[in-house]
Amino acid sequence: MQNNLFIYNTLSKKKELFIPIHLPFVGIYVCGPTVYSHAHLGHARPAITFDLLFRYLTHLGYKVRYVRNITDVGHLENETLGEGEDRIEKKARQEQIEPMEVVQKYVNTYHKNMDQLNTLSPSIEPRASGHIIEQIELIKVLIKSGYAYESNGSVYFDILKYNQKYQYGKLSGRVLDDLISNTRDIEGRDEKRNPFDFAVWKKASPEHLMRWPSPWSDGFPGWHLECSAMSIKYLGEEFDIHGGGMDLMFPHHECEIAQSTAALGKETVHYWMHNNMITINGQKMARSLGNFITLDQLFTGDHPLLVQAYSPMTIRFFILQAHYRSTIDFSNEALQAAEKGFQKLMKAVESLDKLKPSDNSTIDVIKLKEKCYEALDDDLNSPMLLSHLFEGVRIVNSVIDGTEKIDVPGHESLKALFSTFVFEILGLKDESASIGNEKLTGDLMKIIIDLRQAAKNNKDWPTSDKIRTELKSAGVVLKDLKEGAEWERE
RNA sequence: GGUCGGUUAACCGAGUGGCUAGGUAGCGGUCUGCAAAACCGUUUACGGCGGUUCGAAUCCGCCACCGACCUCCA
Structure with a gap:
C-alpha cells in the first residue's frame, strides 16, 4: 500500500510523508472531551478534523484504529495551587448528583452532538476512570525507574530527572531552564521537588468523592496520565498519530510525552497533529x-x-x-x-x-x-x-x-x-429531507396565515373561518394573538 | 516578559517567486411574463518600510497591530 499523504508533524514543524509503522494498520489517538458540560463549537473542530483524517486513511485502504478518550476524572480546575477542584466533582456538587451521573449526562450529549455532525464513532472510546489499574501500573514503572517519586501520598513526575536524559518541552518548543526562570513563586506545592513536577497520582482529601485505592493513598490519577496509559494499552508502545487541540500542546501533551518516554525509554508517537482554535x-x-x-x-x-x-x-x-x-x-x-x-x-x-x-x-x-x-x-x-x-x-x-x-x-x-x-x-450529508421540509412548512404556513389575515381585514369571516377549520382538521391549530396569528401542531 | 503563529479584496478563507483558489455578498450581462436558480463577466487583495531578484503578496530584515501558549481549556 502506498500513499502520498503528507502530514504536518508538530514535533518537526514540517510536513512529512506519512509512513505507518505496521502496514496496513494505522493507530490514531485523539484527546477527547472532559465531560462536565455541554459540548461547544470548539469541540467540533478536533472531532471533525480527525474524523476527516480517519475517513481519508480508511478510504486509502488502511485498517485504522481510532482511539478517542473520555476524561471523566482527575482534570482539575487549577493545578497551580495544587488544590484545584475536580471539574466533574464540582458539577456534581452543584447539581447534587453523583459524579458519574454528570459524566453519563455529558457523554450522552457529546455523542448526540457528534452524531449530528456526522462524525464516525471512534474504534475505542476509553474512559480514564475505567483504566485506573493501568494508570497505577504505569506509575509503578515510573517510580521504579526513578522518574516519579511519592510525597505525602501523592506521586509526582520528576521533570529535572527526566530532562537530564530526555528533552522536556520539545513539542511546544520550550526550554526547561527558561520555564523555571520565568516562573513566579507559588505557594502550596511543597510536596513537589520542583514547581514543574506534575502529579501522576493525587491523594484525595477526605471530602473528595472520586477515589480509588493505590499503594500510595486513596486518591485519583493525574490528568495527563490517562492518555499515556490508554494510548499504550490500545495502540502499543509506538503508534502512528496523536492528535488534539493546539491548546493541549503544553503542558498536556508535553507531560504525556515525558511519561511515556520515561516509562518506555523510547518515542511513543510518530506524528503529532494539532488543530487550531475557533475564535x-x-x-x-x-x-x-x-x-x-x-x-x-x-x-x-x-x-x-x-x-x-x-x-x-x-x-x-x-x-x-x-x-x-x-x-x-x-x-x-x-x-x-x-x-x-x-x-x-x-x-x-x-x-x-x-x-x-x-x-x-x-x-x-x-x-x-x-x-x-x-x-x-x-x-x-x-x-x-x-x-x-x-x-x-x-x-x-x-x-x-x-x-x-x-x-x-x-x-x-x-x-x-x-x-x-x-x-x-468530507463526511457531509444532505439534510434537506428533514431541515428543508421543516423550513418549507414554516414558509407555507406564513403564506396561509397572511392570506387569512387579508381575508380578516376584508371582514371575509367565512373564508377566515374556513382556513382555520380546515387547518384544524389537518392537525394544525391557529392561535389569534394580539401580535398576529401563530400556529402549532396538534 | 518568554516562545510560537497570524495580518489576503465587502465578509469568510486557500495558495504560490512570474500563471483566475473557492464560498458568500455587490455590480453588469445571458436566460426569463416577473422573480428565483443557473451560467458568463466584474469589483480598492495580499499590514507598513527597506533588501535580495529580470520579477515578491510569496524569500530576508526591521516596525506596527492581532492572537495563542507560558500548569483551566478542543
Whole structure:
C-alpha cells in the first residue's frame, strides 16, 4: 500500500510523508472531551478534523484504529495551587448528583452532538476512570525507574530527572531552564521537588468523592496520565498519530510525552497533529472565557450571538472550509455564507443524476479527481478540496445549461467523485429531507396565515373561518394573538 | 516578559517567486411574463518600510497591530 499523504508533524514543524509503522494498520489517538458540560463549537473542530483524517486513511485502504478518550476524572480546575477542584466533582456538587451521573449526562450529549455532525464513532472510546489499574501500573514503572517519586501520598513526575536524559518541552518548543526562570513563586506545592513536577497520582482529601485505592493513598490519577496509559494499552508502545487541540500542546501533551518516554525509554508517537482554535470576535472560544456557544445552541439558534439556527452540516462545512491548522473566526455572516455554499453543493449533487450525457465530453474528470487527491494529500487541505469540488459544481450546472458536455464515462466518474469526496471523505450529508421540509412548512404556513389575515381585514369571516377549520382538521391549530396569528401542531 | 503563529479584496478563507483558489455578498450581462436558480463577466487583495531578484503578496530584515501558549481549556 502506498500513499502520498503528507502530514504536518508538530514535533518537526514540517510536513512529512506519512509512513505507518505496521502496514496496513494505522493507530490514531485523539484527546477527547472532559465531560462536565455541554459540548461547544470548539469541540467540533478536533472531532471533525480527525474524523476527516480517519475517513481519508480508511478510504486509502488502511485498517485504522481510532482511539478517542473520555476524561471523566482527575482534570482539575487549577493545578497551580495544587488544590484545584475536580471539574466533574464540582458539577456534581452543584447539581447534587453523583459524579458519574454528570459524566453519563455529558457523554450522552457529546455523542448526540457528534452524531449530528456526522462524525464516525471512534474504534475505542476509553474512559480514564475505567483504566485506573493501568494508570497505577504505569506509575509503578515510573517510580521504579526513578522518574516519579511519592510525597505525602501523592506521586509526582520528576521533570529535572527526566530532562537530564530526555528533552522536556520539545513539542511546544520550550526550554526547561527558561520555564523555571520565568516562573513566579507559588505557594502550596511543597510536596513537589520542583514547581514543574506534575502529579501522576493525587491523594484525595477526605471530602473528595472520586477515589480509588493505590499503594500510595486513596486518591485519583493525574490528568495527563490517562492518555499515556490508554494510548499504550490500545495502540502499543509506538503508534502512528496523536492528535488534539493546539491548546493541549503544553503542558498536556508535553507531560504525556515525558511519561511515556520515561516509562518506555523510547518515542511513543510518530506524528503529532494539532488543530487550531475557533475564535469569536478574534478571541479564543472557551468555556472559561464565557464566550462559548454550545452545539445545541448553534443547532437551535438559541443564543444571544446567533441571528438564526445553523444546521449540523452547515457547521461541518464551515469548519472544513478552513484548514485545520488555521484559526477560524466565528460570525453569523461567515456561517450564513457557509450555509448557502453548502446548499449550492448539495443542489448540484442532486442535479448530477439528471445530467444528460453526450457522445463527447468537454470535461476532464480524471484531472479534477487528481486535484482532489492532491489537496487531501497536502496535510488534509479541505478548503482546497472544496474549491475543486465547486469546480465540479460549475461543471454540473454548465452541462445542464448546455455550455459544457459530458459523456457517459465522464458522468459516471463525476458521480463517483462527488460520492467519494463529498460524502465518504468530507463526511457531509444532505439534510434537506428533514431541515428543508421543516423550513418549507414554516414558509407555507406564513403564506396561509397572511392570506387569512387579508381575508380578516376584508371582514371575509367565512373564508377566515374556513382556513382555520380546515387547518384544524389537518392537525394544525391557529392561535389569534394580539401580535398576529401563530400556529402549532396538534 | 518568554516562545510560537497570524495580518489576503465587502465578509469568510486557500495558495504560490512570474500563471483566475473557492464560498458568500455587490455590480453588469445571458436566460426569463416577473422573480428565483443557473451560467458568463466584474469589483480598492495580499499590514507598513527597506533588501535580495529580470520579477515578491510569496524569500530576508526591521516596525506596527492581532492572537495563542507560558500548569483551566478542543
